[in-house]
Amino acid sequence: MDNEINLGLGLNYTVQEDERGVAFAEAGFYRDSGSHLAKLAGMGYQYKLGKRWRLGGALVALQSQTYNRGNAFIAPLPILTYDFGAVTLNAIFVPSYGEYNRFAVFGFYFSLPLAK
Secondary structure, eight states, X not given: OOOOOOOEEEEEEEEEEOSSEEEEEXXXXXXXXXXXXXXXXXXXXXXXXXXXXXEEEEEEEEEOTTSGGGOOEEEEEEEEEEEOSSOEEEXXXXXXXXXXXXXXXXXEEEEEEEEO
């Protein structure tokens, strides 16, 4: 487990947005801590913390050889987002959980908005 910077790329579709928050669907990938390609897709909601920051989470399906012995699984995923307009930068954290995920993961990924 020597890949400490877990950058990736995703596509984000805003389902609903109001002054309080954003409901979204997202799919993407990132290079995980085990240097495997992790793929994810899910739906979530984030509360707006000012003009550019959002905090919330998503229920995602995730698959990587590093987690859960390579078997896909569904999990809650906390997400902190900074919105640049044309792209968003997202930070995630997944704690270790027994044999399913032996290593805590902290990662960043960029999302390209498909609609606002």
